[in-house]
Amino acid sequence: MKVRIQFTYQTPMGANTSFQSEEMKALDALLLVDDMEKTGRVKQLTFIDTQDIAWSQKELKRYFEEIEEEPHDVYIYFDGGFDQQRKKSGLGCVIYYQQNGKSFRIRKNATVGELDSNNEAEYAALHFALKELESLDAQHLQITVRGDSQVVINQLKGEWPCYEKTLSGWAGRIETKLTYQSIEPQYELIPRKNNNEADRLATQALENIEISSKKEV
Known part of the structure; x- marks a missing residue:
């Protein structure tokens, strides 16, 4: 907050x-x-x-x-990669949060098909991250969402219009999930070099390397 x-x-x-x-x-x-x-x-x-x-x-x-006993002070990093030849996307997310006086980090990725562009993969990566946050039973929070996708961040902030029907659909799903969890997001556009963890996870997903970890940091 x-x-x-x-x-x-x-x-x-x-x-x-x-x-x-x-x-x-x-x-x-x-x-x-x-x-x-x-x-x-x-x-x-x-x-x-x-x-x-x-x-x-x-x-x-x-x-x-x-x-104090609930997940709070949440920061989400997300990134999506799209392989045009294979029509596959890699999704990566990193979630930092506090709970019971301790700091934790979740790293997770996934490979998905049926997406058509890098922008769609970026939206899907954020939706993937919010699903992971939901598994923590984190509700009624203010969270910070950080990504290097100008399209996703600026459209969700309302600073850029969203004309593509597919991307608009993803934006709607994300907003619905946030509303359901009573979460208020603050979106921050960051340089790609500051999004290395999520970028690496998305790349590993495209290499069929599955990552799923949670640790105290």
Whole structure:
């Protein structure tokens, strides 16, 4: 979860003004506020999440206490590769998450047929990743989705139109799955070099090398 901090700063002489921070991770915001409150000059403090919902400091701390045993702080990396000659696609995904004070990483890939383009393989890879996330029973979350496909990321962010019927269908399936799991995604376009893990998994799938692992990191 990411939030902005809104607060009023008041001097000992009574002068005051309001401030709003940049968006940051909620846990970092809580640490900053704990330090700021030591001055005794911070008033009317509120946290605003990405859905413009206001949280008190007490409510936000209680939220993190409640979710500690559930998967949270989830980051998904995805990549898809398409072999035109064989009409096969390789799908790869890497999922990082926190649970019970520990960090975990899931790496998984798959080979599929019946896809017609690299863009479709990229969409299928993200859908594959969300199915894996569903197996963790992860619901009611904010997640970060990272990929190097401009088409997928920009279309799902609503910044590019989606005219192709096939790709529109994949986008609809992804949005339906997110809604069903009550998950709010934040999409981030990253350079290909920062997506090496998912890219390698997609390549290995096309080489008929199956990967499925979960480990503490």
